[in-house]
Amino acid sequence: MELGSLNGNVIGVIADNYKSDDFKDTLVSEIITKRIEETLKMVKLESSVLEKRFSDLSSRNKEKVILASKLHDKEIILVNFSEGLIKSDLDYFKTLFRRVTKYNKKVILIDKNTELFLNCVDRIYVLEQDAIKYETVDIFDKILELYVDLPKIVDFANRCEKVGVRLDHYTELDELMKAIYRIKS
Amino acid sequence: MISNEEYNYVILSNDIDKVFLAKYSEYPMIDNISFSELRSKLEFNTTKRIVFNNTFYGYREDEIKEIMELLKKQNIKFVLITSNVEEALYGDYILVYDGKNIVLEGLKEVVLKEEKKLKHLGYGLPFVVDLSIQLTYYDVFDKVYFDIDNMIGDLWN
Numbered sequence A: 001m002e003l004g005s006l007n008g009n010v011i012g013v014i015a016d017n018y019k020s021d022d023f024k025d026t027l028v029s030e031i032i033t034k035r036i037e038e039t040l041k042m043v044k045l046e047s048s049v050l051e052k053r054f055s056d057l058s059s060r061n062k063e064k065v066i067l068a069s070k071l072h073d074k075e076i077i078l079v080n081f082s083e084g085l086i087k088s089d090l091d092y093f094k095t096l097f098r099r100v101t102k103y104n105k106k107v108i109l110i111d112k113n114t115e116l117f118l119n120c121v122d123r124i125y126v127l128e129q130d131a132i133k134y135e136t137v138d139i140f141d142k143i144l145e146l147y148v149d150l151p152k153i154v155d156f157a158n159r160c161e162k163v164g165v166r167l168d169h170y171t172e173l174d175e176l177m178k179a180i181y182r183i184k185s
Numbered sequence B: 001m002i003s004n005e006e007y008n009y010v011i012l013s014n015d016i017d018k019v020f021l022a023k024y025s026e027y028p029m030i031d032n033i034s035f036s037e038l039r040s041k042l043e044f045n046t047t048k049r050i051v052f053n054n055t056f057y058g059y060r061e062d063e064i065k066e067i068m069e070l071l072k073k074q075n076i077k078f079v080l081i082t083s084n085v086e087e088a089l090y091g092d093y094i095l096v097y098d099g100k101n102i103v104l105e106g107l108k109e110v111v112l113k114e115e116k117k118l119k120h121l122g123y124g125l126p127f128v129v130d131l132s133i134q135l136t137y138y139d140v141f142d143k144v145y146f147d148i149d150n151m152i153g154d155l156w157n
Helices: A036-042 A047-051 A059-070 A087-103 A142-146 A152-162 A173-184 B018-022 B035-043 B061-073 B085-090 B115-121 B127-137 B148-156
Strands: A010-014 A075-079 A106-110 A123-128 A131-136 B009-012 B049-053 B077-082 B093-098 B101-107
Touching: A010 A087, A036 A047, A036 A059, A059 A075, A087 A106, A131 A142, A152 A173, A152 B127, A152 B148, A173 B127, B009 B085, B035 B061, B061 B085, B077 B085, B085 B127, B093 B115, B101 B115, B127 B148
Parallel strands: A010 A106, A010 A123, A075 A106, B009 B077, B009 B093, B049 B077
Antiparallel strands: A123 A131, B093 B101
């Protein structure tokens, strides 16, 4: 499947047959080669990482290096990027992905963690055997649940609905909390 | 670090590399393998404790629960090394690292209430804990929840 042909600027993809990049023992300085200083800053890496081998990095820094190696490509395709990242990383990179699309870039996130998709992607595709099985623009789409666990805030709304409480589709904890408070009071 | 044989440990780390993992090399370690492979592996396991290195990444919640049941049935304790704070809910005792240093440790019910520290470190809080803590500020709850079904039950009862 030509992933670049999928619609959207930041695209979420649920698929099994893609593997994360692995640069094995390559030196990071040979992986990140374009606009090095600026790129490291954008992915929040220290310059000391350049002297290290990819295989010696933490899982978190591996993902950042992979992103840095692709940051200046027209299509940035990341497989299981969220693996090893902590929540503040996810929040930061979601903003970064939205920002880079302003430079006519497309970001394709093939990931098993839909928290990465929340407040980030324009469209979600489910791919099976290289074909589109399902697509949606709505992370609250219940059919998605057949293929993947939904973000916790979405799952919470769905569970509330099962006990007879319909909540609007909030994607931020603050808004959800205020809505609950209004209902309870 | 593993001082109580009865506890399941969760290690929250933002810097899981080879050096970090070497600290837990006295136990057999399982990396990210598929759910079915893990299930088969556990069925024939004879060790008392296993280290999971980000093993549950990409698993569905039902699958992790099934693995937890299997571990319990087989009487296998675990150390779960992860960067995902949601997985902290599976442990009894949590150690929180910042780089190579432990900055917080204790029983799950104590550590996960350290809202400011965990958010400052960038881990955040598990959704159910975060929402219930926020709702205590609004006097909707007077306790913190660690189980989503219990929280929903009490919220809309």
